[in-house]
Every structure is written in C-alpha cells, then in structure tokens.
Amino acid sequence: MTAPRxxxxxxxxxxIGHLARVSRIxxxxxxxxxxxxxxxxxxTVPGFPGPDVKAVALPAVVASNxxxxxxxxxxxxxxxxxxxxxRRDLLLETFHAVRPDIVIIEAFPFGRRQMRFELLPLxxxxxxxxxxxxxxxxxxxxLQERSKPGRDEETVALIKAHFDHVLVHxxxxxxxxxxxxxxxxxxxxxxxxxxxxxxxxxxLPAESFDIVVSAGGGAVGLDLIRAALEAAxxxxxxxxxxxxxxxxxxxxxxxxxxxxxxxxxxxxRFRKDFPSLLQGAALxxxxxxxxxxxxxxxxxxxxxLVPFTAGGETEQTVRANRLAELGLAVALPENGLTxxxxxxTIKASLAQPKPGAHRLDLNGAERTATLLRDML
Numbered sequence: 001m002t003a004p005r006x007x008x009x010x011x012x013x014x015x016i017g018h019l020a021r022v023s024r025i026x027x028x029x030x031x032x033x034x035x036x037x038x039x040x041x042x043x044t045v046p047g048f049p050g051p052d053v054k055a056v057a058l059p060a061v062v063a064s065n066x067x068x069x070x071x072x073x074x075x076x077x078x079x080x081x082x083x084x085x086x087r088r089d090l091l092l093e094t095f096h097a098v099r100p101d102i103v104i105i106e107a108f109p110f111g112r113r114q115m116r117f118e119l120l121p122l123x124x125x126x127x128x129x130x131x132x133x134x135x136x137x138x139x140x141x142x143l144q145e146r147s148k149p150g151r152d153e154e155t156v157a158l159i160k161a162h163f164d165h166v167l168v169h170x171x172x173x174x175x176x177x178x179x180x181x182x183x184x185x186x187x188x189x190x191x192x193x194x195x196x197x198x199x200x201x202x203x204l205p206a207e208s209f210d211i212v213v214s215a216g217g218g219a220v221g222l223d224l225i226r227a228a229l230e231a232a233x234x235x236x237x238x239x240x241x242x243x244x245x246x247x248x249x250x251x252x253x254x255x256x257x258x259x260x261x262x263x264x265x266x267x268x269r270f271r272k273d274f275p276s277l278l279q280g281a282a283l284x285x286x287x288x289x290x291x292x293x294x295x296x297x298x299x300x301x302x303x304x305l306v307p308f309t310a311g312g313e314t315e316q317t318v319r320a321n322r323l324a325e326l327g328l329a330v331a332l333p334e335n336g337l338t339x340x341x342x343x344x345t346i347k348a349s350l351a352q353p354k355p356g357a358h359r360l361d362l363n364g365a366e367r368t369a370t371l372l373r374d375m376l
Contacts, residue, residue, distance in 0.1 A: 003035040004376055007100035007133075009091070009122070011041035011107070011115050013063040013071075015217035016048070016247070020291045021140065021169065022106050023049040024197050028365035032373065037098050039091060041115070043074060045217075045247060047272060056094050058087045071114055088118040092125055102134045102372055104167075109158040110139050110181065113151075123162045134164050134375050138368075140290045141170020141196070143180040145314045152183045159187045165375070166190045167368060169197045169290075171361040175322060180315070194368045195361030198294035202276040209266070210239030211346070212277050213285040214292060216308075218246020218269070221287060222253055223337060224306050228285060229257065230339020231346060232265055241265040242277060275299065283349055285342070288316035288331075293323065298362055302349050303329040306337060328355045 006029055010022040022038065029036045030052035038049040041058045049055055061079055064070035071079050095103070103126055106112075108119050126135050137159070146152055159166060168177050172193050178184040184191065213228040215221020225245055232241050243261075245254055247270050254269065261267045271277060278284055278299035286292045288307040296303045305323065307316030320331040330349055332341070361367075 003033050004102065004373070005035045005098055005100045006037070006102045006104065006372065007095060007098050008036065008038045008104040008138075009041075009106060009108075009119070010038065010049075011061075011112055012045075012217075013042060013061070013112075013114075014219050015289060016042075016045050017216060017289045017291050018106055019045060019048050021197050022138070024199060024291075024365045025104075025138070025169075025368050026050060026053045028369045029053075029372070032366075032369040034369065034372070037094070037100070039094055041087070043248070046270070056090075058090055059083060061087075084117050088121055091118050091122055095122060095125055099129075100133045101376060102136065104136050104138050106138045108137060109155045110137065110143055123158070127162065134372075135162060136165040136167050136372075136375075137163050138167045138169065139177075140315075141168055141175050141177070142290075142315045142318050143177070145180065152181065155181075156183050156186050159190060163190065165192055165371075167371065168193050169195070169364045169368070171195055174360055175318070180318065192371060194371065195364035196294050196297070197291075197364035197368070198298045198362035199275050201298060202273070202279060205273065205276045205280040207273075207277070208240070208280045209242040209277060210282045211241045211285065212244070212274075212281045212283070213241065214244040214274065214287075215246045215249070216287050216289045216292060218249035220308055220310060221246055222249065223334070224285070224287065225249075225257060227337050227339045227342045229260060229265070231343035233262060234339060235343050235346065239264070239282070242271070243267045244271050244274065245269050283346065285346070288320035288323075290319070293319060293329075294362060297328070297358065297360060300355055300357065302352065302354055304332060304342070304345055304349055305329045306332050306334055309334050326358070328358060 012019040026036045026038050027050050036053040038053050039056045043060050060074045061071045064072040073079050215224050275295045278301050283302045284296050285304045288305040305320040307320040323329040324331040
C-alpha cells in the first residue's frame with residue numbers, strides 16, 4: 001500500500017511559533033509513515049520544517065506591522081496583486097501535483113484572514129477534487145480575541161461549509177476552545193482535542209546554563225532581552241546566562257546587544273538544543289508563546305513568562321495567567337518591564353522549589369498522527 005499523502009499549509013507572519021508547531025506535527029506524521037508535504041509562506045527558518053518531509057516555499061510574506069494589518073515581502077516592501085497571484089497559483093499547482101488524501105490548513109479560518117486571496121481558491125479546489133481529500137484546520141488551544149463584529153460568524157460559516165474537523169492542539173483540562181472562541185458550540189461536532197504539541201523529551205544538555213532567556217522568533221522580543229541584560233548586570237547571582245534573541249531580531253539590534261554583553265552571558269540568535277538547555281536550567285525567562293511554554297512544561301523548570309501584548313494580542317496573556325494560576329510559572333506584564341523588576345522576580349523565583357509534576361497532555365503531535373490515520 002502507498003503511504004497516505006498529507007499536504008500541510010502554514011503561514012508564519014511575525015514569529016516562528018506556527019511553523020515550529022507544524023514542523024513537530026509533520027515530523028510525527030513522517031514517523032508514522034505518512035507522505036508529508038509542507039507548504040510554507042513566510043521567511044525561511046533554518047531547520048524547519050524538518051528533514052523527513054517535502055517542503056514547498058511560496059514567495060515569502062511577513063506582517064508589515066505588529067498588528068498584522070498588512071503584508072510585505074521579504075525586503076519589507078508592500079506586496080502587489082501580481083505577487084499575490086503568483087503565490088496563489090503556486091499553491092494550487094502544488095495541491096494538484098500532490099493529490100493529497102488529507103489537507104491540513106494551519107490557523108485558517110480562525111486566523112490568517114490576510115491569506116484569503118489564496119486560501120479561498122484552495123478551498124474551492126479541494127471541494128471540486130475527485131476524490132475529495134479530508135480537510136482539517138489545525139489551531140492552537142488559545143485563540144486571539146476578535147473585536148470586529150462578524151468575524152466569528154464568518155469562521156463558523158467556513159468551517160461548516162468546507163472543513164471535516166477542527167484539530168485543537170491543547171489539553172481540555174488546561175483550556176478549552178469555547179473560552180476564547182465564543183461560537184465553538186456551533187461547530188462542537190467537528191472539534192477534536194489532540195493534546196499540546198510538545199517536542200519529544202530531549203537529551204540531557206551538552207552545555208549547562210543557570211538562566212536561559214528566550215525571545216521566540218525575535219521580531220518582538222527586544223525589550224525582554226534588554227531587560228534580561230540589565231537584570232544580569234545588577235544581579236548578585238554570577239552564574240551562566242544564555243540569551244537567545246531569535247533569528248528575526250534585526251542585525252543592528254543584535255550588534256548593539258552584543259557590545260554590552262558581560263562575559264558570563266552567551267548571546268546567540270538561535271539554539272537548536274533549546275529544549276535540552278531547559279532540562280539543565282535553574283530558570284527560564286521567555287515570552288508565553290505556545291511552543292516555548294510546551295518546552296518549559298516538558299522540562300518542568302522554573303519559569304518567568306512575559307506575554308507579548310503589542311497590537312492588541314491577548315493569546316499569550318491568557319496562557320501565562322493560566323499557568324501562573326496552576327503554580328507552573330510566574331507572569332510579568334510586558335508594559336513597564338525593567339531590569340530591576342525582572343531581577344527582583346528572578347531572585348524570588350530562584351528561592352522557590354521547582355514546580356511539581358503536572359498532568360497536562362504534551363503528546364499532541366503523535367495523537368494528531370493517530371487521528372489522521374483513523375480519518376482515512
């Protein structure tokens with residue numbers, strides 16, 4: 001028998017969280033003998049989507065601002081209609097060439113409305129295909145709150161018209177979809193929880209740091225890294241620090257940070273072994289993105305979370321506060337963050353024992369593979 005073919009679409013616009021989560025899912029599918037093709041629409045990130053899957057890169061677009069209200073090309077220039085049409089045509093050509101048994105669209109229609117110019121034609125192509133592939137949307141457990149009227153209704157209409165299932169990558173004992181999507185009851189029959197998509201348990205670290213600071217993709221984490229550098233310079237704790245800025249931090253900002261970095265701090269853009277570093281760390285300091293939090297939960301280390309809130313973002317705040325309520329992290333607001341405040345919080349966190357074992361389901365990637373095979 002031929003391996004079932006899965007086509008996955010993912011568009012990362014600002015950070016790399018969407019791409020990282022999809023890459024973990026794609027790797028689990030490949031391990032389960034699926035033939036996986038991942039279509040990416042953002043800037044290239046080394047190591048993603050991974051070595052065991054086929055990858056098709058559309059001409060890259062990024063968010064032109066932190067509010068995700070516009071699209072720009074890889075050089076920061078606004079995209080035109082011809083550019084968008086080239087993307088759409090390549091996406092449709094890939095769909096017809098792969099002839100998948102299952103199509104997974106990450107985030108849409110709950111998010112990524114900016115990509116309707118190519119995703120609505122893809123939905124039409126899927127509906128017209130014979131045989132028609134299964135179509136699922138893949139979403140994280142906590143959604144961004146929508147303030148514009150009619151958006152949730154539009155999402156429900158698209159789900160009902162086109163999608164077979166909604167895969168929610170979360171543990172319902174932690175948070176459920178209705179908590180951040182008010183109309184979830186209207187599509188309740190399509191919702192399936194997979195568990196959180198965490199990386200497998202990593203190997204013990206080859207290098208050890210006392211405090212690991214990370215800023216996700218790096219596009220919006222400069223203030224956190226600056227506060228951490230200040231906290232390190234005034235801290236009475238002289239252990240080893242690792243500051244991971246993220247690959248998308250502008251070169252000029254990285255160079256400025258490097259000029260003021262003390263000798264006990266390793267400043268890097270990316271660490272492939274980040275989950276492993278957390279295994280040996282006394283404390284993690286990070287934003288509250290989905291993938292970073294999954295890594296922290298896997299490592300069961302002390303954690304300070306500074307959720308990203310620019311542009312009206314709410315998702316990371318919900319996650320950070322929920323983890324704080326469970327005693328699994330300390331949450332600090334992004335606004336007003338200073339080196340002094342962060343330093344005092346570090347001191348208090350290190351004085352506490354590591355969090356106890358939790359019961360959150362972190363095996364969402366493997367569960368997704370099982371669910372997709374059952375669908376076929």
